[in-house]
Amino acid sequence: MRHVQFAEDGRLRHLITLDGVSRQELEALIETALALRQTALRPVNKLPTLRGRTVVNLFFEPSTRTRTSFELAAVRLSADVVNFDVAHSSTKKGETLIDTLRTLEAMRCDLFVVRHKENGTPALLAEHAQPGVAIVNGGDGNHAHPTQGLLDMLTIRRHKGEDFSKLSVAVIGDILHSRVARSDIQALKTLGVQDLRLAAPAELLAPELRAFGQVFDRIDHAIAGADVIMMLRLQKERMDQALIASDADYFRQWGLSQERLALAKPDAIVMHPGPMNREVEIASSVADGPQSVILEQVGNGVPMRMAVMSRLLAG
Amino acid sequence: MRHVQFAEDGRLRHLITLDGVSRQELEALIETALALRQTALRPVNKLPTLRGRTVVNLFFEPSTRTRTSFELAAVRLSADVVNFDVAHSSTKKGETLIDTLRTLEAMRCDLFVVRHKENGTPALLAEHAQPGVAIVNGGDGNHAHPTQGLLDMLTIRRHKGEDFSKLSVAVIGDILHSRVARSDIQALKTLGVQDLRLAAPAELLAPELRAFGQVFDRIDHAIAGADVIMMLRLQKERMDQALIASDADYFRQWGLSQERLALAKPDAIVMHPGPMNREVEIASSVADGPQSVILEQVGNGVPMRMAVMSRLLAG
Amino acid sequence: MRHVQFAEDGRLRHLITLDGVSRQELEALIETALALRQTALRPVNKLPTLRGRTVVNLFFEPSTRTRTSFELAAVRLSADVVNFDVAHSSTKKGETLIDTLRTLEAMRCDLFVVRHKENGTPALLAEHAQPGVAIVNGGDGNHAHPTQGLLDMLTIRRHKGEDFSKLSVAVIGDILHSRVARSDIQALKTLGVQDLRLAAPAELLAPELRAFGQVFDRIDHAIAGADVIMMLRLQKERMDQALIASDADYFRQWGLSQERLALAKPDAIVMHPGPMNREVEIASSVADGPQSVILEQVGNGVPMRMAVMSRLLAG
Numbered sequence: 001m002r003h004v005q006f007a008e009d010g011r012l013r014h015l016i017t018l019d020g021v022s023r024q025e026l027e028a029l030i031e032t033a034l035a036l037r038q039t040a041l042r043p044v045n046k047l048p049t050l051r052g053r054t055v056v057n058l059f060f061e062p063s064t065r066t067r068t069s070f071e072l073a074a075v076r077l078s079a080d081v082v083n084f085d086v087a088h089s090s091t092k093k094g095e096t097l098i099d100t101l102r103t104l105e106a107m108r109c110d111l112f113v114v115r116h117k118e119n120g121t122p123a124l125l126a127e128h129a130q131p132g133v134a135i136v137n138g139g140d141g142n143h144a145h146p147t148q149g150l151l152d153m154l155t156i157r158r159h160k161g162e163d164f165s166k167l168s169v170a171v172i173g174d175i176l177h178s179r180v181a182r183s184d185i186q187a188l189k190t191l192g193v194q195d196l197r198l199a200a201p202a203e204l205l206a207p208e209l210r211a212f213g214q215v216f217d218r219i220d221h222a223i224a225g226a227d228v229i230m231m232l233r234l235q236k237e238r239m240d241q242a243l244i245a246s247d248a249d250y251f252r253q254w255g256l257s258q259e260r261l262a263l264a265k266p267d268a269i270v271m272h273p274g275p276m277n278r279e280v281e282i283a284s285s286v287a288d289g290p291q292s293v294i295l296e297q298v299g300n301g302v303p304m305r306m307a308v309m310s311r312l313l314a315g
Numbered sequence: 316m317r318h319v320q321f322a323e324d325g326r327l328r329h330l331i332t333l334d335g336v337s338r339q340e341l342e343a344l345i346e347t348a349l350a351l352r353q354t355a356l357r358p359v360n361k362l363p364t365l366r367g368r369t370v371v372n373l374f375f376e377p378s379t380r381t382r383t384s385f386e387l388a389a390v391r392l393s394a395d396v397v398n399f400d401v402a403h404s405s406t407k408k409g410e411t412l413i414d415t416l417r418t419l420e421a422m423r424c425d426l427f428v429v430r431h432k433e434n435g436t437p438a439l440l441a442e443h444a445q446p447g448v449a450i451v452n453g454g455d456g457n458h459a460h461p462t463q464g465l466l467d468m469l470t471i472r473r474h475k476g477e478d479f480s481k482l483s484v485a486v487i488g489d490i491l492h493s494r495v496a497r498s499d500i501q502a503l504k505t506l507g508v509q510d511l512r513l514a515a516p517a518e519l520l521a522p523e524l525r526a527f528g529q530v531f532d533r534i535d536h537a538i539a540g541a542d543v544i545m546m547l548r549l550q551k552e553r554m555d556q557a558l559i560a561s562d563a564d565y566f567r568q569w570g571l572s573q574e575r576l577a578l579a580k581p582d583a584i585v586m587h588p589g590p591m592n593r594e595v596e597i598a599s600s601v602a603d604g605p606q607s608v609i610l611e612q613v614g615n616g617v618p619m620r621m622a623v624m625s626r627l628l629a630g
Numbered sequence: 631m632r633h634v635q636f637a638e639d640g641r642l643r644h645l646i647t648l649d650g651v652s653r654q655e656l657e658a659l660i661e662t663a664l665a666l667r668q669t670a671l672r673p674v675n676k677l678p679t680l681r682g683r684t685v686v687n688l689f690f691e692p693s694t695r696t697r698t699s700f701e702l703a704a705v706r707l708s709a710d711v712v713n714f715d716v717a718h719s720s721t722k723k724g725e726t727l728i729d730t731l732r733t734l735e736a737m738r739c740d741l742f743v744v745r746h747k748e749n750g751t752p753a754l755l756a757e758h759a760q761p762g763v764a765i766v767n768g769g770d771g772n773h774a775h776p777t778q779g780l781l782d783m784l785t786i787r788r789h790k791g792e793d794f795s796k797l798s799v800a801v802i803g804d805i806l807h808s809r810v811a812r813s814d815i816q817a818l819k820t821l822g823v824q825d826l827r828l829a830a831p832a833e834l835l836a837p838e839l840r841a842f843g844q845v846f847d848r849i850d851h852a853i854a855g856a857d858v859i860m861m862l863r864l865q866k867e868r869m870d871q872a873l874i875a876s877d878a879d880y881f882r883q884w885g886l887s888q889e890r891l892a893l894a895k896p897d898a899i900v901m902h903p904g905p906m907n908r909e910v911e912i913a914s915s916v917a918d919g920p921q922s923v924i925l926e927q928v929g930n931g932v933p934m935r936m937a938v939m940s941r942l943l944a945g
Contacts, residue, residue, distance in 0.1 A: 298421035383712055
């Protein structure tokens with residue numbers, strides 16, 4: 001799947017996964033987003049970058065923050081946005097996904113943000129997209145969520161500087177079901193993180209990710225001395241009920257409490273992709289505390305998505 | 316709840332209820348809306364007032380006219396509008412209302428129009444809103460619908476002039492379930508109406524409103540000599556079935572027919588917040604007749620909401 | 631119904647059906663759309679034609695391509711667009727369709743695109759529309775889909791030139807349930823097509839259309855020597871199950887295969903209004919083959935709808 005997103009000259013044509021995206025490309029996106037941050041988060045005139053271009057939000061899975069973040073990113077670049085309401089779509093009449101893409105391409109839509117519960121749907125669309133049309137993965141199954149990975153890197157970059165190689169980063173929780181974890185881990189490795197720690201209940205650890213970091217079976221050990229703590233959402237909606245005894249039990253064993261946070265470096269930052277299950281994977285006092293950068297992550301999503309859209313549609 | 320909407324210097328920061336809003340403030344909003352009316356209702360270039368600002372329609376209750384009215388008001392002030400589809404929202408994943416607010420604030424959304432079936436939701440969000448972010452109540456339970464109250468005042472102002480003190484105003488029908496009635500009554504009292512008449516079936520009269528006007532148990536008595544007749548929607552969807560015997564029965568006892576309208580002053584105006592139950596609380600011949608200002612009310616909603624948004628986001 | 635769409639001076643005020651629209655008018659719309667095509671399908675600055683105007687998509691039936699096509703047409707003419715989500719509308723509270731129209735008119739909405747499963751709904755709204763307000767039929771029951779008819783004419787015009795009189799055109803498939811077939815047939819006759827062929831299973835042939843062309847009970851005979859082949863979607867959702875034995879059976883008898891296409895003129899074009907049932911009414915190899923203009927039809931929808939909106943709102 002990873003090769004579908006690159007043009008023959010190596011340029012990024014789509015954004016489907018961070019797997020295989022070069023360090024140079026990641027850094028360029030982060031720098032672009034940093035520069036756009038001012039514009040994105042201030043009430044000023046819009047940038048004319050995508051004037052006359054059309055962005056389609058093709059969300060086959062419900063979302064608030066992600067759809068709105070992409071919508072605002074597009075609007076603040078002066079693009080026109082069409083929200084494709086899937087419940088109302090012709091897919092009900094049996095039109096295939098590819099025909100839907102072809103149809104919207106024929107109306108001269110330029111960029112499609114695709115969220116789907118099945119792994120591989122954005123890659124499938126990217127394979128079939130016409131020249132000049134870009135597909136951005138807005139999250140597919142537990143495969144990838146590359147713009148979340150990128151905005152997380154932007155957030156770390158703002159707090160910890162350009163050099164990721166010295167950072168200790170702990171990724172904690174329901175790694176198995178998390179597309180965010182996969183995209184974060186790929187980006188962290190590409191940006192040079194050596195000390196990458198993965199901590200999850202045994203039944204929620206994705207076996208294929210073991211190769212990327214040091215695996216811990218206790219949260220305390222993973223947190224000790226960390227610079228960055230990335231908590232994951234417990235995705236109860238995707239799991240067999242029996243995996244987790246109770247919310248209270250999960251919090252006791254795997255939740256980020258203030259006591260546990262004290263084990264990390266004093267200037268460690270706490271991240272979460274949202275939406276949070278408060279008092280399940282994270283204590284409210286931590287989520288709302290001084291080391292939390294969770295709302296900044298949300299804010300960074302807008303300029304990062306502006307950077308991605310600009311890059312894919314430029315030229 | 317009423318104090319959450321004012322800044323320390325007394326300035327209006329949110330609009331949650333008309334309870335406690337000063338006469339000066341009401342009059343300023345009405346005058347602003349009068350001035351905007353021309354622009355709002357003519358196909359001209361938009362006003363640049365809210366260029367670069369983002370308005371979110373956060374509707375937890377279905378609505379046509381109100382959402383569209385706010386959307387058009389925002390668009391005609393050059394704001395960007397995001398419609399937050401609650402059925403598709405992360406609230407399904409268990410995110411709290413406050414986290415939803417925080418998330419959208421972090422993306423630099425400036426004003427939230429909130430409609431919710433539970434009393435107090437807009438006030439709750441206003442309590443938690445960041446500085447510079449405004450909450451507008453788009454209707455909560457049977458508590459308040461302040462922009463409807465304001466647009467009703469604008470409509471009366473256009474027909475009856477600036478001095479409300481001499482007007483006889485009758486509010487008639489399902490007062491118990493009506494957030495519109497509450498906001499109208501508060502505004503009418505603040506603007507100096509002395510002769511305020513409330514008429515409702517005993518079981519649909521809100522006891523706490525008795526203090527605001529003279530209570531009638533027959534519609535004919537309430538209408539006699541009135542300048543303004545504000546009919547209310549019979550909110551069958553909010554009531555125990557048994558309260559009303561039948562539509563025909565209700566119309567016979569409480570409906571505004573042409574015969575009854577003849578009891579009012581010859582130049583009395585007939586108002587209704589919509590959507591109407593024709594031949595239940597109001598005869599079609601009255602609703603569509605020469606004394607009806609019902610469609611003008613709808614039209615006045617756009618400039619009044621423009622006035623409110625301008626006022627809350629200005630500076 | 632056909633007269634509701636014309637003003638007293640003969641000018642087109644609404645677009646409800648192509649029945650009765652003059653050849654001169656059809657040709658003017660086609661020429662306007664041809665001129666707009668460049669603009670509509672290129673990422674350039676928008677046309678200012680409808681700046682300050684408001685277009686409402688009033689879709690009571692689900693749709694993807696049609697709603698999006700109208701939305702993009704409006705946006706590319708600089709109009710503001712409101713999508714009226716019917717599931718969330720006040721029609722649930724019992725407001726009549728006419729009251730909904732009145733309400734949106736009062737907010738100064740200028741043009742309504744109406745799609746409804748019942749024949750005659752757009753005409754009903756056109757009868758009640760205020761002066762200056764235009765209704766465009768976005769498809770009603772099996773009655774009419776005039777903008778689809780127009781974009782099909784634009785597509786034929788681009789491939790076969792201005793003179794329709796020498797063309798052999800075959801309309802094939804589920805004519806009974808097709809509003810597209812009705813609008814196409816009316817436009818083709820008005821534009822001078824002499825050799826119009828209708829081919830359908832006996833139970834899917836609309837009796838009242840027999841007068842417009844030569845009826846065939848075998849697809850091969852209808853295709854032989856044709857310049858234009860218009861395939862129709864098999865509308866299984868609108869038919870008694872028993873009418874069609876199976877998809878495979880239908881394809882065998884009525885599907886457009888490559889073998890059958892070879893019976894037509896070598897430069898014949900293949901059209902389909904979409905969404906397609908692949909391998910039911912049309913083989914994928916034909917739909918995606920060199921004679922197919924199906925995606926061009928979709929693309930032509932945008933400039934044609936721009937032409938219609940411009941014409942109805944101009945002046």
